[in-house]
Amino acid sequence: MEENAPAAPPTEQLSEEVAKLLAGHITIQGAEFAYPVVIQPGALTNVLPDFVRARGFKRCAVISNTTVGPLYGESLVAQLPGAFLITVPDGEQHKTLDTVRTIYDQMFAAGADRATLVIGLGGGVIGDMAGFVAATFMRGVAYIQAPTSLLAMVDASLGGKVGVDMPQGKNLVGAFKDPLAVIEDTATLKTLPEVEFQCGMAEAIKHGFLADATLLDHLRKHGPEPIDDVLRQAVLVKKHVVEQDRLESGMRAYLNLGHTFGHAIEQASGYSYKHGQGVAIGMAAAVHLAARRGLCDPGLVEDVEVTLIEAGLPVRYADLNPGDLWEAMGTDKKWRDGQARFVLIKAVGEPVIVSDVTRDEVIAVLEEVRE
Ligand SMILES: NC(=O)c1ccc[n+]([C@@H]2O[C@H](COP(=O)([O-])OP(=O)(O)OC[C@H]3O[C@@H](n4cnc5c(N)ncnc54)[C@H](O)[C@@H]3O)[C@@H](O)[C@H]2O)c1
Numbered sequence: 001m002e003e004n005a006p007a008a009p010p011t012e013q014l015s016e017e018v019a020k021l022l023a024g025h026i027t028i029q030g031a032e033f034a035y036p037v038v039i040q041p042g043a044l045t046n047v048l049p050d051f052v053r054a055r056g057f058k059r060c061a062v063i064s065n066t067t068v069g070p071l072y073g074e075s076l077v078a079q080l081p082g083a084f085l086i087t088v089p090d091g092e093q094h095k096t097l098d099t100v101r102t103i104y105d106q107m108f109a110a111g112a113d114r115a116t117l118v119i120g121l122g123g124g125v126i127g128d129m130a131g132f133v134a135a136t137f138m139r140g141v142a143y144i145q146a147p148t149s150l151l152a153m154v155d156a157s158l159g160g161k162v163g164v165d166m167p168q169g170k171n172l173v174g175a176f177k178d179p180l181a182v183i184e185d186t187a188t189l190k191t192l193p194e195v196e197f198q199c200g201m202a203e204a205i206k207h208g209f210l211a212d213a214t215l216l217d218h219l220r221k222h223g224p225e226p227i228d229d230v231l232r233q234a235v236l237v238k239k240h241v242v243e244q245d246r247l248e249s250g251m252r253a254y255l256n257l258g259h260t261f262g263h264a265i266e267q268a269s270g271y272s273y274k275h276g277q278g279v280a281i282g283m284a285a286a287v288h289l290a291a292r293r294g295l296c297d298p299g300l301v302e303d304v305e306v307t308l309i310e311a312g313l314p315v316r317y318a319d320l321n322p323g324d325l326w327e328a329m330g331t332d333k334k335w336r337d338g339q340a341r342f343v344l345i346k347a348v349g350e351p352v353i354v355s356d357v358t359r360d361e362v363i364a365v366l367e368e369v370r371e
């Protein structure tokens, strides 16, 4: 095969029928990339197979895990041309180069080549890892994200960041790989464990405080129902950010609201706090810090905490020591030149980055959000 043969035919070849299926979708568009994000119950059946056929793929590797594969993988494979299922163990601890290697092996064994389409079917762990495989297998093949967790639908599947964890830290090896499409079948959320749904809501709420007061209003009045509408609003926030700053040189950093504190809580607890729970407590901490510095109205603290609590999320941590959390923050890759950088909010839609925060201030805030 020619070294630089395109991995997929261009979008103009989409049939009218598929164009109709995609009607109303969101497009994520930058200078060098554009892909649809379809948010629809039943999209794995109603949209994905036709989309794949219209793009002319004849071979598809569906990468999933031992939880999601049996639920949705087998029926998806049955609807796709030349498809085979690769199932890896479930869990963040398997988001490694070792697992990636077993995926390459299975791709070769199944006769995959540069024209093979990779589909990541699962939560953010699968999306990141399948995307990394797509970015590297034979120097890169086409990729579709089919996220099935709320967190992956709101956040992980959008923006092109893919990768794996290393013993030295999370997400330390990876690539930017834009998908051909992100197909979010919201019917799959029915089987998602409640705590995972809550974790996804933490990121959706984060998007609300960063940029969308109407999303917060909706959550106050109706909770996360209908989820398709909530998701659409939250996805639009991430769309605007990644379109303007794909490589995280500037405003994409705002998406780290709550994450500096959150990662420390996750890490220091030995990951007994899930990511979304860490982010929720981290957002509470961030707004406490903003209030302490006089950057925001004290009412915002309550606003953030009530919104999180109503979504079933924690805003206080237990059984961890503030000093240990401070230490854990030092290993976060979001610290530049040893400077602590925190994303804070002054008001809904007004994030700000501060980098002159002292240890004493951080400890004081960590005392405030301790149970
Ligand atoms: N690339 C990015 O920009 C980005 C952004 C945020 C997070 N992430 C990554 O995403 C990962 C976290 O994603 P996550 O929260 O989805 O975790 P996850 O992938 O581990 O999924 C959580 C659990 O839910 C299960 N699950 C998923 N969908 C299901 C369904 N429909 N029914 C039943 N069970 C289902 C999974 O098998 C898993 O057990 C982390 O590795 C994080 O680094 C990446």
Ligand SMILES: [Zn+2]
Pocket (backbone or CB within 6 Å): 155, 203, 259, 275, 279
């Ligand atoms: Zn996050």
